Amino acid sequence: MSSSQIKALAFDVFGTVVDWRSSISRQAAELGAKHGVDADWDKFADDWRAGYGAGMAKVNSGEDEWKIVDQIHRERLEVILEQYGFPNIDGAELTEFNKAWHRLDGWPDSTAGLTRLKSKYIITSLSNGNIALLTNMAKYANLPWDAVLSAEFAGKYKTHPRAYQRTAELLGLDYDEVMLVAAHTCDLRGAINAGLKATLVTRPDEYGNSKQPDLEPESDFDYFAKDFHELADQLGCD
Amino acid sequence: MSSSQIKALAFDVFGTVVDWRSSISRQAAELGAKHGVDADWDKFADDWRAGYGAGMAKVNSGEDEWKIVDQIHRERLEVILEQYGFPNIDGAELTEFNKAWHRLDGWPDSTAGLTRLKSKYIITSLSNGNIALLTNMAKYANLPWDAVLSAEFAGKYKTHPRAYQRTAELLGLDYDEVMLVAAHTCDLRGAINAGLKATLVTRPDEYGNSKQPDLEPESDFDYFAKDFHELADQLGCD
Numbered sequence: 001m002s003s004s005q006i007k008a009l010a011f012d013v014f015g016t017v018v019d020w021r022s023s024i025s026r027q028a029a030e031l032g033a034k035h036g037v038d039a040d041w042d043k044f045a046d047d048w049r050a051g052y053g054a055g056m057a058k059v060n061s062g063e064d065e066w067k068i069v070d071q072i073h074r075e076r077l078e079v080i081l082e083q084y085g086f087p088n089i090d091g092a093e094l095t096e097f098n099k100a101w102h103r104l105d106g107w108p109d110s111t112a113g114l115t116r117l118k119s120k121y122i123i124t125s126l127s128n129g130n131i132a133l134l135t136n137m138a139k140y141a142n143l144p145w146d147a148v149l150s151a152e153f154a155g156k157y158k159t160h161p162r163a164y165q166r167t168a169e170l171l172g173l174d175y176d177e178v179m180l181v182a183a184h185t186c187d188l189r190g191a192i193n194a195g196l197k198a199t200l201v202t203r204p205d206e207y208g209n210s211k212q213p214d215l216e217p218e219s220d221f222d223y224f225a226k227d228f229h230e231l232a233d234q235l236g237c238d
Numbered sequence: 239m240s241s242s243q244i245k246a247l248a249f250d251v252f253g254t255v256v257d258w259r260s261s262i263s264r265q266a267a268e269l270g271a272k273h274g275v276d277a278d279w280d281k282f283a284d285d286w287r288a289g290y291g292a293g294m295a296k297v298n299s300g301e302d303e304w305k306i307v308d309q310i311h312r313e314r315l316e317v318i319l320e321q322y323g324f325p326n327i328d329g330a331e332l333t334e335f336n337k338a339w340h341r342l343d344g345w346p347d348s349t350a351g352l353t354r355l356k357s358k359y360i361i362t363s364l365s366n367g368n369i370a371l372l373t374n375m376a377k378y379a380n381l382p383w384d385a386v387l388s389a390e391f392a393g394k395y396k397t398h399p400r401a402y403q404r405t406a407e408l409l410g411l412d413y414d415e416v417m418l419v420a421a422h423t424c425d426l427r428g429a430i431n432a433g434l435k436a437t438l439v440t441r442p443d444e445y446g447n448s449k450q451p452d453l454e455p456e457s458d459f460d461y462f463a464k465d466f467h468e469l470a471d472q473l474g475c476d
Contacts, residue, residue, distance in 0.1 A: 070410065122373060124373075130408075131385065131387075132408065132409050132410030133410075134385075135362075135384050135385040135409060136410075138384060138385075139360065139384055146373050146377055146386075147373040147376075148385045149369075170368075170369040170370065171369065171370050171373060172368075172369075172370030172371075172374075173370075
């Protein structure tokens with residue numbers, strides 16, 4: 001396909017732009033040290049993350065009312081802190097620690113790569129994360145978004161088509177003028193199903209050794225790159 | 239008041255951050271030259287702008303369904319082009335010219351002043367303009383927003399309290415942790431009524447000689463400054 005039709009690049013964030021697992025593991029280790037708890041903190045990060053898909057599925061099925069990701073994280077956090085043997089932590093400290101997800105480090109190429117892509121395209125988040133989380137994260141990790149958009153504005157989580165389509169509509173663009181950039185095949189299939197374009201950027205270290213990352217593009221993906229610089233090269237950005 | 243409680247600065251955009259009147263006047267003169275129409279283009283800008291308040295009032299009263307500002311601008315544009323004696327302009331050119339509102343120049347201090355304020359606070363738009371308009375304008379005028387928020391997410395236009403409150407809620411903040419920065423007293427009264435803090439930044443040249451700008455703060459405004467640099471100084475930004 002020609003890249004001239006594309007007006008905006010919409011990025012999945014967790015895993016694609018930021019390294020959630022190392023960032024959560026590090027912050028959890030700090031909380032553990034403070035409260036005298038020792039554990040496998042990478043596994044703690046995986047266990048916390050495991051509540052995310054289940055929480056969103058309940059919203060999309062209608063079993064739960066709309067619930068932002070901060071709240072989904074908080075409910076799961078209360079369960080796993082007990083499982084990991086933490087003592088009672090007061091509400092204010094819990095609220096603060098729950099914002100560990102607002103403080104995730106970008107991959108080494110994220111800020112510079114996004115800046116290059118921004119020179120030619122509108123760049124926006126298209127994350128299931130809520131706006132407060134994404135805004136704070138952008139400040140923390142220096143992510144130069146033109147717009148901070150989220151499934152929060154659709155009232156449906158990815159991979160529901162409305163999450164993708166609402167993002168294009170808010171930007172005043174046709175669906176096929178927006179290309180999702182993501183490290184996850186299921187997300188890219190959701191975007192294609194909703195009428196968007198799709199690019200796989202691989203993030204081989206996202207899950208450590210706990211889960212296989214998606215490393216091969218499917219035949220109908222529009223671009224395929226190893227990082228944001230490679231994508232910027234392919235798209236003819238300076 | 240202490241500035242330490244404030245977490246985010248939310249900016250009115252038209253008039254406060256960008257000089258809509260000169261920018262529209264200039265683009266209208268270009269359209270006129272192309273189509274052989276001569277007119278007072280500052281007055282054309284005022285006449286186009288005059289449809290804005292009326293269009294929003296119909297939405298807030300419930301007389302009209304939700305309608306984005308691009309659409310309000312477009313409906314008014316079709317009326318005034320005829321009044322000014324333009325020949326028929328085709329749909330694609332009209333759509334493009336309607337985006338004149340996406341191409342508004344910042345005031346001379348806007349980019350540098352916002353960048354200073356961003357070093358200490360979350361900075362967001364809190365405009366009646368729709369997200370596509372605000373996103374394109376930020377790129378055009380180099381406005382370094384942390385988030386692009388709008389009355390569009392409330393389904394009510396300022397000065398309805400929900401427009402202000404929804405912005406704070408999306409940022410995960412209490413209402414009084416957000417301060418509206420605006421050049422218009424009526425907007426600041428709306429913010430205070432909704433529970434936000436309020437700062438008047440004066441823009442004496444907004445209306446040329448066609449209308450009196452608001453130049454004096456009211457007694458319950460929290461800050462008062464002549465431009466964004468003066469506000470940054472008052473708030474202790476580098």
